[in-house]
Amino acid sequence: MREEPVITRLMTAALERPELLSLAAGFTDNSRLPAAAVERAVAALRASDPGKTYLQYGRNAGDPELRAALAEHLRSFPEETLPGLGPDDMIVTNGSQQLLYMTVQLFCDPGDTVWVQAPSYFVFLELLRGLGVRPVSMPSAPDGAVDTEACRRQLRQWRAAGGAGRPRLAYLMGAFANPSARSLSKEEKAALAEAFRAEAPDLPVVEDMAYRELFFGEPPTVTSMLSMEAWHDHPVLYAGTLTKPFATGLKTGYGLTRSTVWREGLERIKGHQDFGSSQFAQAVLREALRCGDYAHHLREVRPFYAVKAARLEDVLERAGLRAQGWHWESPRGGLLLWLRAPDGLDTSFDGPLWRAAMDESVLYVPGDLCFAEGAPRNFVRLSFGALAAERIEEAARRFLRAAARAAG
Amino acid sequence: MREEPVITRLMTAALERPELLSLAAGFTDNSRLPAAAVERAVAALRASDPGKTYLQYGRNAGDPELRAALAEHLRSFPEETLPGLGPDDMIVTNGSQQLLYMTVQLFCDPGDTVWVQAPSYFVFLELLRGLGVRPVSMPSAPDGAVDTEACRRQLRQWRAAGGAGRPRLAYLMGAFANPSARSLSKEEKAALAEAFRAEAPDLPVVEDMAYRELFFGEPPTVTSMLSMEAWHDHPVLYAGTLTKPFATGLKTGYGLTRSTVWREGLERIKGHQDFGSSQFAQAVLREALRCGDYAHHLREVRPFYAVKAARLEDVLERAGLRAQGWHWESPRGGLLLWLRAPDGLDTSFDGPLWRAAMDESVLYVPGDLCFAEGAPRNFVRLSFGALAAERIEEAARRFLRAAARAAG
The missing domain is CATH 3.90.1150.10 (Aspartate Aminotransferase, domain 1)
Incomplete structure (x- = not known):
C-alpha cells in the first residue's frame, strides 16, 4: 500500500x-540559477582554504562562519534587529524541510495535533501525516489572513480545558505564504503574540520565512517574530532557506531560535539523522554571501x-x-x-x-x-x-x- | 537535560x-581531499548542462544518472554481479547515516530491538537509542567474527517463541567493519543466509559496506550479500557511501535493495524528511565517476x-x-x-x-x-x-x- x-x-x-x-x-x-557564482565560489574556496575543510565533515549544527554570515545577512533587512540572537542560536539543515520535520519529531507524538493556517503549505501537511500527526486549522480566511480574535478564543478554550485538545505546535508562514502569497502583518503578529502570551505561553510557534527574500519592488518591512518585543519570551523558531532564492540544488535551510530546549532538541535529532549537512554546500553559500554574489x-x-x-x-x-x-x-x-x-x-x-x-x-x-x-x-x-x-x-x-x- | x-x-x-x-x-x-577533481567537476557540469539542472531540485530517490553510474561502479568489484539490480532499486541519501536512520524509522517503533554485531558501529547504536530502540548483541567474538551457529540457535528460539522478543532488523557490517576493521567472510555470510532462511525469512538485514572501497593492496573479494544466491530472496539492504572514500563534505550515501517494501518505505520517509538530497553534490559525484576522477x-x-x-x-x-x-x-x-x-x-x-x-x-x-x-x-x-x-x-x-x- x-x-x-x-x-x-x-x-x-x-x-x-x-x-x-x-x-x-x-x-x-x-x-x-547562478552557475557562474557557484563555480566562482568553488574556485575561491580551493584558493583560500588549502586545508580543504570545505570538503570535510563539518559540525552537526552547521558551519559556524556560515551561521555568522547568515545572522548578519538577516539583519540587513529593514527592522530585523533580532535582539540577542547570533550564530549559536542557529542550526543548518537539509533544506528547511528537514528543520520542519525535526521540529515535529521533537514536539509531537503520533496522534498529536499541530495548528496551521488555512490554507497552509501542503508539503508540511503531508509531513505531519507522515509522522502520524494531525494538522488542525486555526481560524483563518482562505486568502491567508489569520483571525486573531478567534485564535485567542480558541487558545482560551484550550487553557480552560486544562490544555486538553491543544496542539503541540503552531505553524505560521510570515512572508509570501505558500500558497496564499500573503504576508502576516505586524498587527496580526502583535495580536497573536498577546493571545499566545495570555493563553498559551509555552506553545511553540514556527514562523516559516522561506519566501521572504523573493519580494517584488522595495524591500518590504516583514519583521520576523524574533525581532518583535512582544514575542521575546515566547518559544519561536524562524525557519529559513538559503537555497530557494539562490540554487535549490544546494539544499540548505536553517532555523533560528531563542529557545535552548528547541535548538538543543534539534541538534540531538540531527546528530542521529545525519550528524551535519553537506559542508561543501554550506561553504559554497558562505562564499557567495561573503563575496556579494548572493546579494x-x-x-x-x-x-x-x-x-x-x-x-x-x-x-x-x-x-x-x-x-x-x-x-x-x-x-x-x-x-x-x-x-x-x-x-x-x-x-x-x-x-x-x-x-x-x-x-x-x-x-x-x-x-x-x-x-x-x-x-x-x-x-x-x-x-x-x-x-x-x-x-x-x-x-x-x-x-x-x-x-x-x-x-x- | x-x-x-x-x-x-x-x-x-x-x-x-x-x-x-x-x-x-x-x-x-x-x-x-580531491579539491582539483571537485573544481573540475563543477566546471564540467557548467559546460555540459546549460539547462543547469545540477543546481535545481532533483528527485526524491536521487539523480537517476548517478544511480546508474553507481550500479555500474559497484559491478566493477570482483564477484559483485548484483543480479537483477539496477538504478531503480537504489535510493540516494544524506550520507549513509540518513539511510540507516530511515531504515530504523521504517521497521521499528520505540521499545523494539535491533540485532547488532558485538562490537558494532557506535554511532548506529546511538541512532537506535535516539529513536527509542534498543540494540541487542548477536553472538559474536569481540574481534568482529559472528558466531553463525549460535545465531542460528537464537533465531530458532525466537521462532519457537512465535517471534516473541525477536528484533525487527539485523545490522551487519560487511567490509572493514567499524570498529573491528574485520570483513565478514563469504562462509560466514552463507551460514547466516541459511540460518535466516530457515528461521527468520522475513527479518530485514542491513549490510553496511561504508568502508569497502578503502581496501589495502589487491581488491579483496568482499562479495556483498546482494550478489550471493543464498540471500537472493531475503530482504537485504546494501548501505553504501560515495563520500567517505572521496570527500566527506559532499555527504552522499545510498541504499540498494531488492525489497520493494523497503525501498518504497524509504522513499516515503525521505519524501517527508527532505524530499531529496542535494542535487549539486550528487551531480559533482556523478561527474567524478564519469570522468574517472573518482576511481x-x-x-x-x-x-x-x-x-x-x-x-x-x-x-x-x-x-x-x-x-x-x-x-x-x-x-x-x-x-x-x-x-x-x-x-x-x-x-x-x-x-x-x-x-x-x-x-x-x-x-x-x-x-x-x-x-x-x-x-x-x-x-x-x-x-x-x-x-x-x-x-x-x-x-x-x-x-x-x-x-x-x-x-x-
Whole structure:
C-alpha cells in the first residue's frame, strides 16, 4: 500500500512528462540559477582554504562562519534587529524541510495535533501525516489572513480545558505564504503574540520565512517574530532557506531560535539523522554571501520573478477570468498565485478542472490539498517559478481553456 | 537535560581543541581531499548542462544518472554481479547515516530491538537509542567474527517463541567493519543466509559496506550479500557511501535493495524528511565517476591510508605494546585499528586510560561504546584517518604514554 507524497508525485510528473507545462511545482527558474557564482565560489574556496575543510565533515549544527554570515545577512533587512540572537542560536539543515520535520519529531507524538493556517503549505501537511500527526486549522480566511480574535478564543478554550485538545505546535508562514502569497502583518503578529502570551505561553510557534527574500519592488518591512518585543519570551523558531532564492540544488535551510530546549532538541535529532549537512554546500553559500554574489543574485531574480508574476496575471486578466467569477490578489513576492474559483467549481483531483487541465497538458496544485480539514474545493495554486516567461503565457492559456471546459 | 551524541561530542572536541591529537574521529585526511577533481567537476557540469539542472531540485530517490553510474561502479568489484539490480532499486541519501536512520524509522517503533554485531558501529547504536530502540548483541567474538551457529540457535528460539522478543532488523557490517576493521567472510555470510532462511525469512538485514572501497593492496573479494544466491530472496539492504572514500563534505550515501517494501518505505520517509538530497553534490559525484576522477582518487588514497595504518601499528609494535598484553589484528582496509587492552585495564570514559589520554592530549574511542550491552571495558578504537602521518606517530607516542600511566 503506497502513499506517495503529492510533492514527489508532482515533481516526478514534471520531470517525466516534458509536454506538460507545470504551474504546480515549486521549482525556481533554471535559466536564472547562478552557475557562474557557484563555480566562482568553488574556485575561491580551493584558493583560500588549502586545508580543504570545505570538503570535510563539518559540525552537526552547521558551519559556524556560515551561521555568522547568515545572522548578519538577516539583519540587513529593514527592522530585523533580532535582539540577542547570533550564530549559536542557529542550526543548518537539509533544506528547511528537514528543520520542519525535526521540529515535529521533537514536539509531537503520533496522534498529536499541530495548528496551521488555512490554507497552509501542503508539503508540511503531508509531513505531519507522515509522522502520524494531525494538522488542525486555526481560524483563518482562505486568502491567508489569520483571525486573531478567534485564535485567542480558541487558545482560551484550550487553557480552560486544562490544555486538553491543544496542539503541540503552531505553524505560521510570515512572508509570501505558500500558497496564499500573503504576508502576516505586524498587527496580526502583535495580536497573536498577546493571545499566545495570555493563553498559551509555552506553545511553540514556527514562523516559516522561506519566501521572504523573493519580494517584488522595495524591500518590504516583514519583521520576523524574533525581532518583535512582544514575542521575546515566547518559544519561536524562524525557519529559513538559503537555497530557494539562490540554487535549490544546494539544499540548505536553517532555523533560528531563542529557545535552548528547541535548538538543543534539534541538534540531538540531527546528530542521529545525519550528524551535519553537506559542508561543501554550506561553504559554497558562505562564499557567495561573503563575496556579494548572493546579494547580487537576489537583486537580479526579484524583478525577474515580478515580471513573470505579471505575465501570468496579465493573461488571466485579459481573458476576463475575473468576470467569470475567479478572484485573486496580486502577489507582492514569492513564486505563487492563489486563485479562488467560482463557487461550485471543484478544482480537486476528482473534479472537472483537473481532468480538463490534464487534457490540456497543464499542471496546477488543487487548493484543497492546502487545507488541514474542511477544505473548500474551489481554490487553485499556480506557480510562476519554474516556467520561462513565454511558456508561462502558454501554460496560462491552457489553464484558461481548462477553466472554460470545466465551467461549461 | 542534554544527551549529546558521542559523535558530536568527539567531533566538536576535535574541532575546538587543536592541541588534541585525535585518534578518535572518523574524519578522513584533509590533505587528500580531491579539491582539483571537485573544481573540475563543477566546471564540467557548467559546460555540459546549460539547462543547469545540477543546481535545481532533483528527485526524491536521487539523480537517476548517478544511480546508474553507481550500479555500474559497484559491478566493477570482483564477484559483485548484483543480479537483477539496477538504478531503480537504489535510493540516494544524506550520507549513509540518513539511510540507516530511515531504515530504523521504517521497521521499528520505540521499545523494539535491533540485532547488532558485538562490537558494532557506535554511532548506529546511538541512532537506535535516539529513536527509542534498543540494540541487542548477536553472538559474536569481540574481534568482529559472528558466531553463525549460535545465531542460528537464537533465531530458532525466537521462532519457537512465535517471534516473541525477536528484533525487527539485523545490522551487519560487511567490509572493514567499524570498529573491528574485520570483513565478514563469504562462509560466514552463507551460514547466516541459511540460518535466516530457515528461521527468520522475513527479518530485514542491513549490510553496511561504508568502508569497502578503502581496501589495502589487491581488491579483496568482499562479495556483498546482494550478489550471493543464498540471500537472493531475503530482504537485504546494501548501505553504501560515495563520500567517505572521496570527500566527506559532499555527504552522499545510498541504499540498494531488492525489497520493494523497503525501498518504497524509504522513499516515503525521505519524501517527508527532505524530499531529496542535494542535487549539486550528487551531480559533482556523478561527474567524478564519469570522468574517472573518482576511481583515480581511490587508487591514490588506498595506499596512502595503508601507509598510515602501518605507521600507527609500527609505533605501537616497536614500543612493545603487545608484550604488555595488548592485542590487535592488522587492518586490511578501512580507517581503524581495534585494540584489546590487557584484562582489567578499564578503557572507558570512567577509567584510568581515558584520564591519562586526556592528560597526554590524545583522543580515542573507548571500546565499550561499541557494544549494545555487556560491554567489555578493555577495547580501544584508534583511527588513522584524519591525522597526517607524522602526527599519527606523535599521537601514537602519546597513546603509549597514556597506556603506560594507566597500567602503572
